[in-house]
Amino acid sequence: MDERTRKPNSRDGSPFRAIRAIDYTVIFARDMAAMRRFYEVVLGFPLLRELSPNWIEYGLGNNTLTLARPSRTAADAPTPAGSASLQLAFKVSAAEVDQCADELVRQGVALLSPPTNQSFGHRTLFFRDPDGNLLEVYAEI
CATH class of the missing domain: 3.10.180.10 (2,3-Dihydroxybiphenyl 1,2-Dioxygenase, domain 1)
Structure with a gap:
């Protein structure tokens, strides 16, 4: 029930509730x-x-x-060059965040943000793929 309107929540019976991953x-x-x-x-x-x-x-x-x-989607307008279409986050261990950063630099990939401890409890690293998508390697710390 939606407590504000006292009406049944339309999501309660949705078949999409079966999605788990x-x-x-x-x-x-x-x-x-x-x-x-x-x-x-x-x-x-x-x-x-x-x-x-x-x-x-x-x-x-x-x-x-x-x-x-x-x-x-071939007829869709293309995403402008230099614009991200998506962000992907890849989870690793805390030590591996730094190892991934070192490997990216060794491979000539520019880092948008080096390994950084965030206030919300993650160690993060940000970079882009060749199409400009934002990629993150992170660990919970």
Whole structure:
């Protein structure tokens, strides 16, 4: 019940309440070659499968991270270059945040924010992928 209006909450019977996790995440790649190199070589994500040159999947725990060329959204206006379309956060241990920062710098990736302890209890590191998406490596501290 919505206590303010005393009406039944429309979400109570929603079939979407059955959703428990994100199964896969799709990143629409503007530059597939650069994005594939970044996620496979720089970040070292394990290739799960390549269904076509336009659909490449990486296995990350219980999630599949996919690089794809737009199909259903191909007619959409493109995200302007230099603009993030999404933010992804990858959880590691506190020591690994610094190790990831060192590896990114070694690979020539510019850090937007070096490893930093945040007041809300995370150690964070921010950088971008070749398409400009915001990526975060973090640990709970």
